[in-house]
C-alpha cells in the first residue's frame with residue numbers, strides 16, 4: 001500500500017478513537033466542576049481545536065512532581081529508556097523497520113514493589129527520525145502529562161506504582177499520531193509490580209492414582225518467565241502496513257519480538273538427536289549459530305517446581321493461551337485469582353495475566369496461542385521440564401557434568417529476554433543465555449551482566 005495512504009488511515013483512526021474515547025469520557029462538564037487555571041483553559045481550547053484528540057484527565061488522578069515523590073520516603077526506582085528506530089531481522093530472512101525502547105524488542109522490563117516510586121525518563125537521540133512518547137499502564141496518569149519527546153530531548157516523570165500486577169507500557173506516538181505504527185513496530189514492554197506482601201503460595205488440587213484428592217502446596221517462590229505476545233504487520237519492504245493491521249491480517253505472530261523464537265535449534269538437535277540436522281520439533285526457523293542472539297532457544301524448568309509466567313498481550317489479536325500437555329494451575333489478573341485448573345485463558349489486546357503452574361512429568365510442552373492463525377505464524381514456545389531426553393547420563397559420561405542436573409538450564413541457561421528481573425519471590429535461574437531482539441550493544445551489556453553467549457560457548461564443548 002502507498003505509504004501516504006497508510007499514514008492517513010492511521011491519523012484518521014486516532015482522531016476517531018480520540019474523539020470517541022476521550023471526548024465523551026472526560027467532558028467539559030466534568031472538568032468544569034473544578035477550578036480551572038489559565039493553562040487548563042488553554043488545554044481545553046487546544047482539545048477543542050484538535051477535535052478531542054488529546055488525552056485529558058483530572059489533575060488529582062496522579063502525582064507527577066518528582067521532587068515531592070522522591071522526598072516522600074518511598075523506595076525510588078529509576079527506569080531510563082531511549083526511543084530509537086532500528087533494523088531488526090525477521091524470521092524467514094530479511095529485515096524490518098522496527099521501533100524500539102533502548103534498542104530491544106520488547107523494551108526492558110521494569111520490576112518494582114507495590115508502593116514504590118518510579119522515576120522514568122525517555123531520551124530520544126539526536127539522529128532519531130521521529131518523536132516518541134510513553135504510556136505506562138501502571139501509572140494511572142494521562143499520557144498527555146508526558147507529551148511526546150523530540151529528537152535530542154529527554155523527558156522525566158514520576159509516579160507511584162499503586163496497584164500490583166503486570167502492566168503494559170508503550171509508545172504513545174507523536175501526541176498519539178502513529179501510535180499503532182510505533183507500538184506494533186516494537187515499542188512496547190511491561191512493568192511487573194510485585195504485591196506489597198509478596199505472592200501467595202500455590203495450591204494445586206489433583207487426584208492421586210488411588211482416586212484420592214491430593215491438595216499440594218508450593219512456596220510462593222517460583223522460577224519466572226515473561227512472555228509478551230505481539231503481531232507484526234509489515235509489507236515486502238519491511239515497513240509497517242496499516243492496511244494489514246485494519247484487516248487483522250498479521251504478517252507474523254511474535255513472542256518477545258520473535259516468531260517461533262522459543263523452539264529447538266541445531267544445538268538442541270545435536271545434543272538430543274546427535275545430529276544438528278535431525279529436527280526434534282517441526283518448526284526450527286532460527287537455526288544457525290551465526291544468528292547469535294537471534295538463534296531460537298528453549299525454556300527449561302525442573303519437574304515439581306513452582307513456575308510463574310508473566311504474560312502480556314501487547315497487540316491487536318486475541319491470545320488464547322494454552323500449554324499443550326499442561327493445565328494452568330492458577331490464573332491471576334490484577335491482584336485477584338481468576339481461575340484454577342483451567343486449560344486455556346483468553347487475553348484481549350493490552351490484557352495480561354500471571355500463570356502459576358507446576359510441570360509434574362519430564363517432557364516437552366508447547367505453549368501456544370490456540371488460534372491456529374497465530375500458532376502457524378509464530379506463537380509457539382517450548383518448555384522442557386526435567387530430563388526427558390536422558391541427557392544426564394550422556395553429559396556425565398562426556399565429563400560435561402559431574403552430577404545430574406534437575407533441568408537443562410544448568411547446562412545451557414534460559415534465554416535472557418524471557419527472564420524478568422528478580423523480584424521478591426523469584427528463584428534465580430541457574431544460568432542465563434543471550435537471546436532476544438537486541439542490538440549488538442545490548443548484547444555486549446547482557447554479556448557484561450553475566451549472560452552466556454552460546455554461539456561462542458557451544459563450539460568449545462567436547463563432543464559427546
Ligand SMILES: [Cu+2]
Nearest residue numbers: 132133171182
Ligand atoms: Cu514511538
